[in-house]
Structure formats: structure tokens, C-alpha cells
Amino acid sequence: NLPGKVALITGSTSGIGLSVAKKLASQGVHIGLNGFAKPEEVVAIRKEIENQFKVKTFYHGADLKEAPQVKNMVQETSQALGSVDILVNNAGIQHIETAVNFPEQKFNDIIAINLTAAFLTTKYTLPKMLDQNWGRIINIASVHGLVASVNKCAYVAAKHGIVGLTKATALEVAKTGVTINAVCPGWVMTKLIETQIQLRADQYKISFEEAQVKLLEEKQPSVTPVQTEQLGDLILFLCSNSASQIKGSAYTMDGGWTAQ
Ligand code: NAD
Structure with a gap:
């Protein structure tokens, strides 16, 4: 059911978003990209996706902190690619600090990017999805949408949100x-x-690799990181017709983190 559909993926110039963009493109989905990157990096990403998967791409550099830019991104992506049938709200930032010392502007930025932008893109894409009676919105939350960790008050609030x-x-x-x-x-x-x-490596004066194990051991029982491709496969499934009765769920892929 996916070839020829259009996906807008926020924060898709790196990490999970870029991986999800490639996974959807591999199924013949045209891709609307967003996120910060140097112009030459954007050209390279677009070329790679277009050449490898023979789909159309469009890039909009909206800063998701700015509501008018979010609206413009949805409008221009729809115009360039014909519609937005699949929306993946992926862009997100993190800042680690106690609540007492948390910079107020940083708190507001995290809420704006990790939460408010997803409300805005949903608001602007839903009418067309409802007209055509088909659409998929997938919000990349986090285990921190279900449980908390210390020194992440803004992130945990935004992800629960x-x-x-x-x-x-x-x-x-x-x-x-x-x-x-x-x-x-x-x-x-x-x-x-x-x-x-890197913070842990510096704090404990250990190597990056040792710090990675330490980080995983604290919370993730599998002590194995999730691969971005695995998340891409979960998102592909949620876009499929088999997933048409999955509504309002919060799917974990966390190596057992929230089972504890
Ligand atoms: P990343 O830093 O690799 O990618 C973040 C993307 O968001 C980039 O493309 C960046 O340019 C974009 N972005 C940041 N601020 C933006 C803004 N103001 N406007 C537009 N784009 C902006 O991070 P990632 O790990 O791929 O994270 C993607 C999502 O997954 C985030 O929502 C994050 O909270 C979530 N997540 C990540 C992990 C993890 O372990 N990496 C775990 C759980 C959830």
C-alpha cells in the first residue's frame, strides 16, 4: 500500500530520522526531509535517496522552534510532492541538568521542538489525511515518554507530553x-x-567504548543498543494495512528498559 505515497519526516538529516527516511524510500515512498545540515550535506542525502530508491525528495530547513516555519514546511512539502500521507515527528533535542539549574530558554526550546512542533505538524497535515481517509502519524517519543531519568526534566516532560x-x-x-x-x-x-x-567517559576517565557499556548497563537490560534500521522496520509496520487497528499506542523498542 505504500508505493507513491509521501512521507514528511522531521529531523531527517541524521540519526533515526534519516534511517526512517531511507526505509520508507525503499518501499517507494517519496520523502520530505527536514533538519539542520550544511547545504552540501542536504544535496548528498537527497541524491543518495533519489538514486538508490528512485523516489522524489524535497527538503525544507524549517527551524521547528518557529511555528510559522513549521506551517510553511507542511505547505511547501505538500506542494512539492503532492500531499503528506505519512508524518513522522522525529526531531528532538536533549539537555542534561538539574531542574534547579536548568536554563529556562532551553526548557522552552525542548518543549517547542520535541512537543509543540508535533502538535503543529499534526494540525496542518490531518485535514488532508481525513479527506482521503488514509494517513499515518508516527511520533518518535522515547522510553522517557513512559518513565523518567534524573536531570532530564524538559525532555521527560516533552516526551510524556x-x-x-x-x-x-x-x-x-x-x-x-x-x-x-x-x-x-x-x-x-x-x-x-x-x-x-562522552560525558561519562570524561567523568570516569574511561574510553568511549567502556562508557558506552556503562551507559547501557544503567538502564537497558539487553546491554545492546537499538539499531535505527530496527526502528525503521517498526515504523514500516505501523504504516502497513495490517496495523490499521493500532491506534494511540506507545510501542517500546528498548531492550527491556521499561519492563523493569
Ligand atoms: P539526532 O541528533 O541524530 O537527530 C536529530 C534531528 O533533529 C537532526 O536531523 C537535527 O538536525 C534535527 N533537529 C534538531 N533541532 C531541530 C530544530 N530546531 N528544527 C528542525 N530540526 C531539528 O538524534 P536522534 O537520536 O536520531 O533522535 C531522533 C529522535 O529520537 C528524537 O526525538 C529523540 O528524542 C528520539 N530518541 C532518541 C533516542 C536515542 O537513544 N538516540 C532514544 C529515544 C528517543
Whole structure:
């Protein structure tokens, strides 16, 4: 059911978003990209996806902190590629600090990028999905949408928020062919957590590899990171017709993290 459909994936210039973009493109889905990157990097990503998978791509550099840019991104992507049938709200940032010392602007930015932007893209893409009675919205939350860790108050608040947004919006459209779900990964090896591994390496004066094991051991019982390709496969499944009755769920892929 996917060839010829159009997906908009926020934060798809690296990490999970880029991997999901390639996975959807491999099924013949045209790809709307977004995220920060140098112009030459964007050209390289677009070329790679277009050449390898023979699909169309479009890039919009919206800063998701800015609501008018989010609206413009949805409009321009729809115009360039014909529609937005699949929306993956993936962009996210992290900041680690106690609540007492947490910079107020940073808190607001995390809520804006990790939560409010997903509300806005949902608001702007849903009408067309409802008109055509088919659509998929997948919100990349986190295990931190279900449980907390210390020194991540803004991230945990935003991720719990996006799980709530997922449930509330899924219910609004439950009788239609549009499904809205969240995905809750544990540790996935991307740039976002490299910084956290390096912090531990510096703190304990150990190698990056040793720090990676230490990080995983703290929370993820499998002591194995999730692969971005595995998340891509879960998202492909959620886009399939077999998943048409999965609505408002928060799927974990976390090596056992939230089973504890
Ligand atoms: P990443 O840092 O590799 O990618 C983040 C993407 O978001 C990049 O493309 C970046 O340019 C984009 N981005 C950041 N700020 C933006 C802004 N203001 N406007 C537009 N784009 C912006 O991170 P990742 O690990 O791939 O994370 C992707 C998502 O997965 C995030 O929502 C993150 O919270 C979530 N997640 C990651 C992990 C993990 O272990 N890596 C675990 C659970 C959830």
C-alpha cells in the first residue's frame, strides 16, 4: 500500500530520522526531509535517496522552534510532492541538568521542538489525511515518554507530553483510516547520545567504548543498543494495512528498559 505515497519526516538529516527516511524510500515512498545540515550535506542525502530508491525528495530547513516555519514546511512539502500521507515527528533535542539549574530558554526550546512542533505538524497535515481517509502519524517519543531519568526534566516532560498528544489525537480520528501512534525507543546509537557517552567517559576517565557499556548497563537490560534500521522496520509496520487497528499506542523498542 505504500508505493507513491509521501512521507514528511522531521529531523531527517541524521540519526533515526534519516534511517526512517531511507526505509520508507525503499518501499517507494517519496520523502520530505527536514533538519539542520550544511547545504552540501542536504544535496548528498537527497541524491543518495533519489538514486538508490528512485523516489522524489524535497527538503525544507524549517527551524521547528518557529511555528510559522513549521506551517510553511507542511505547505511547501505538500506542494512539492503532492500531499503528506505519512508524518513522522522525529526531531528532538536533549539537555542534561538539574531542574534547579536548568536554563529556562532551553526548557522552552525542548518543549517547542520535541512537543509543540508535533502538535503543529499534526494540525496542518490531518485535514488532508481525513479527506482521503488514509494517513499515518508516527511520533518518535522515547522510553522517557513512559518513565523518567534524573536531570532530564524538559525532555521527560516533552516526551510524556507527546505520548499524551498521540493518545488524544488518535482518539479524535479513531473512526477514520488515519492512525496515530508513538514509538518509544531505549538507547539508539546516534549523535544525540554520543554526547552523553562522552560525558561519562570524561567523568570516569574511561574510553568511549567502556562508557558506552556503562551507559547501557544503567538502564537497558539487553546491554545492546537499538539499531535505527530496527526502528525503521517498526515504523514500516505501523504504516502497513495490517496495523490499521493500532491506534494511540506507545510501542517500546528498548531492550527491556521499561519492563523493569
Ligand atoms: P539526532 O541528533 O541524530 O537527530 C536529530 C534531528 O533533529 C537532526 O536531523 C537535527 O538536525 C534535527 N533537529 C534538531 N533541532 C531541530 C530544530 N530546531 N528544527 C528542525 N530540526 C531539528 O538524534 P536522534 O537520536 O536520531 O533522535 C531522533 C529522535 O529520537 C528524537 O526525538 C529523540 O528524542 C528520539 N530518541 C532518541 C533516542 C536515542 O537513544 N538516540 C532514544 C529515544 C528517543
